[in-house]
Amino acid sequence: MPSLRNVLNFQTGLGVLANMFLFFSYTFIIIGHRPKPTDMISCILAFIHMVLLLTGTDIWLTDIFESLNIENDLKCKTTFYISRVMRGLSICVTCLLSVFQAVTISPSSSYLAKFKYKLKKYMIYAFLFILSFNFSLISHQLLYSGAFTNVSVTKQMQVTKFCSLFPMNYIIWALILTVTMSRDVFLVGVMLATSAYMVIILFRHERQHRYLRSLSRLRASPEKRATQTILLLVVCFVVIYWVDFIISSSAVMLWMYDPVMLSVQKFIMNVYPIITPLVQISSDNRIINMVKSLRSKSHQIFL
Template sequence: MSSLSFMSSLENILYFQAGLGVLANMFLLVFYVFIILGRRPKPMDVISCQLTFVHIMMFLAGENFWLADIFESLNVENDIKCKATFYTKRVMRGLSICITCLLSVFQTVMISHRNSFLAKFKHKLKKYMINALFYIWSFNLSFSSNLIFYVSGFTNMSQTNQLKVTKSCSLLPMNYIIRGLILTVQTSRDMFLVGVMLTTSTYMVIILHRHQRQYKHLHSISHLKASPEKRATQTILLLVAFFVVMYWVDFIISSNSILLWMYDPVIMIVQKVVVNAYPTITPLVQISSDKRIISVVKTGILSATRFFLKT
């Protein structure tokens, strides 16, 4: 297989992944909006709604996708387009890891034992959730602005001191100290959040194991499997585990590119596939594990079937 054919195959995978991710997240977003507006929502529904919106924006900010087409139609200068799309992707990537961490923390509080330290936060969960989301958005909107000044749309590929990050955008030369400082600060933030997710995930696994062992003689196994609380916890554990794996793969690829100041179109497309894997899988896992969504889908299918049979 030639290099051009291989690149074309990777790009087709990327487009298919983006299309699937946008459709799944849009469906989930509509569902959460109806839940939030229709009745008193659970705190986890509001957090999941935020995460879904963030993932939609991650896809729309991707190169050669809708946001880029909008800028093109408005005749926006390439330099402004590059800064805007790069900033949006950086903010949404930071929000994705922060909100996923928040989801893990709040689920840990939800299932904690009533005599534990975390139990006292349960009755104020909604208040803490709103405050946490506000600070997360504020932090990422400011934190992710550090590289805007180094992104430019005026790329001269004859200059080897520029790092091409997309087909029309590049990172301008920066001091080794500044480059290392930015990478260190970003890595420290991400390592802290990943550490929190791993800690809360371990705690949730311990709680689930204790509950299953303690109440095994009181409940049937089928009842334990059908527990909404347990099912929600297992879903979040699965999402956190998948996020951590994809994060490390992305971290290794992006760190090598920045430290070596090297551009490889194949590696860049592979990195995009890795980055988009989590926002693509997340809505599919949530849809398949939420009985409310499954019930809505079944009702919709039955209604559509009856309608077509009548006509």
């Protein structure tokens, strides 16, 4: 499957570069300007997606681990654990981004308005909870993943060239699946609810604009563009998440990962980490102006 392999490599390279650019752009904005509460979350999300893309590509990691003379078993456990943690953090931080944007644009008369001035404080607590929760929830991957040996003897499910998942007790598997599914359903539900709330707010401002025949503040402000961007990201995430969930569930139920199915799943998983930075970069005027400024300065230097 050299063609699929090349596509996955191209995806990973594009995604890592885009997320790296977004990460450094938001870092510069946070340090040198007056950042919005969602800038820090976007910066963290870019870092998470960089790590997620790198751990999801066996080819690059295999070369790195082999150069360090690290055993396959440790390599597999480390890769699986980090990759799964980053997947969990991706959905949690995307949900956090949606919630914080909903609070940011909420009218002063709403219940959410009283949380606006404490967003930074709540963000730190929320991220620490998300981090600890995901690290503990995914800890079973350290026990039930390892180097691939012989499928016919050990009943392992091979998921990469060198790595596999081991069968686990049905009760443990059901408990982990229930907790994971509860987390994901809850977070997707929150994202959909906050998205609907933001759509309602935007619709009210648009209607007010038409009625008053003047530009509303939200229409001309960066808040509207940021809200539309986050709505787009939430919709993309929800669609990609459920497609990935269907493929993963089918593979686990059949206890078999076809190489083509695995490649397709990786391709789908990589779409969201790639779309996110590209959409955010193209919709944030601060980053666009920063790029234009750097281009003009470099042009002046060469002249």
